[in-house]
Amino acid sequence: MGQGEKEKMKEDQNDEGPAPQDAHKCWGCRVPLIIAPLQLLLGVSVAVVAFLMLAVSPSLMARETPHWAGIILCLVSVVGFILYCITYHPDEKNFMQFICKLLYFVLCTIGLVISVLVMAFAGHHYSQTSNFKACEKAGEDCICTLDPDDPIARTFTYKEASDCEAITQTLTVYFLVQIVLNLAQALVCAAGAFIMWKHRYQVFFVGLQIGSTSSKQWQKV
Incomplete structure (x- = not known):
């Protein structure tokens, strides 16, 4: 075989298209191995802090103790682990992989919305x-008010509170911790959603053929 024929064969091989880079890898399937444990850790942390808040006063409402947000994030992380375990097929030919x-x-999108909602609450x-001016013990309850000099000011009753100081200090710290945890949770969910979107719609091979069939020039966009 002459030198010219060898060079022609090399050119044909190079022009057939871009060589598959890490064909056995799927960044959309492998990255959840990083995102999913973070979601699980943050979800468990949010739920634990919420149950600690219930220990301060069982009368706290669900929007004040967002254990439900932590449980939802744990479920999201489970789906991420399942996605990692599924055998990867190019072009999402596996129906289970696509689902x-x-x-x-x-x-992840729902988790982002929920985390923002929890941060607002x-x-x-x-x-x-943090703006309570006075808290008084009334039996097993603690009654707090924003303005003790106003006779018609709104009062807040925390039932079965062990100490009013736990309302003005400990509970305030818990709310601040929930803001920080849910902010981190929102960022992680946004990263997971962006990675899925980017892998599906932004990086793909269109297979456009330019020129004659002999040259077989391909373009990647």
Whole structure:
């Protein structure tokens, strides 16, 4: 075989298209191994802090103790682990792979919205508890008010509170911790959703053929 024929064969091999880079890898399937444990850790942390808040006063409402947000993030992380374990197929030829990626994207988006909602509630209640001017013990309950000199000022009753100081100090700290945890949770969910979207819609090979069939020039966009 002559030198010219060898060079021609090399050119044909190079022009057939871009060589598959890390064909056995799927960044959309492997990255959840990083995102999912963070979601699980943050979800458990949010739930634990919420149950600690219930220990301060069982009368706290669900929006004040967002254990539900932590549980939802734990479920999102489980889907991420499942997505990592599924055998990768190019072009999403595996139906289960496509369903899991779509479900993970949707759940990450929902988790982002929920985290922002929890931050709004926690910020409101943090501002409220930090502005209490007076808290008095009434039996097993603790009654707090924003302005003790105003006879028609709104009062807040925390039932079965062990100490009023736990309302004005400990509960305030818990609200602040919830803001920080849910901010981190929102960022992680946003990263997970962006990775799924980028892998599905932004990086792909269109297979456009330019020129004659002999040259086989391909373009990647």
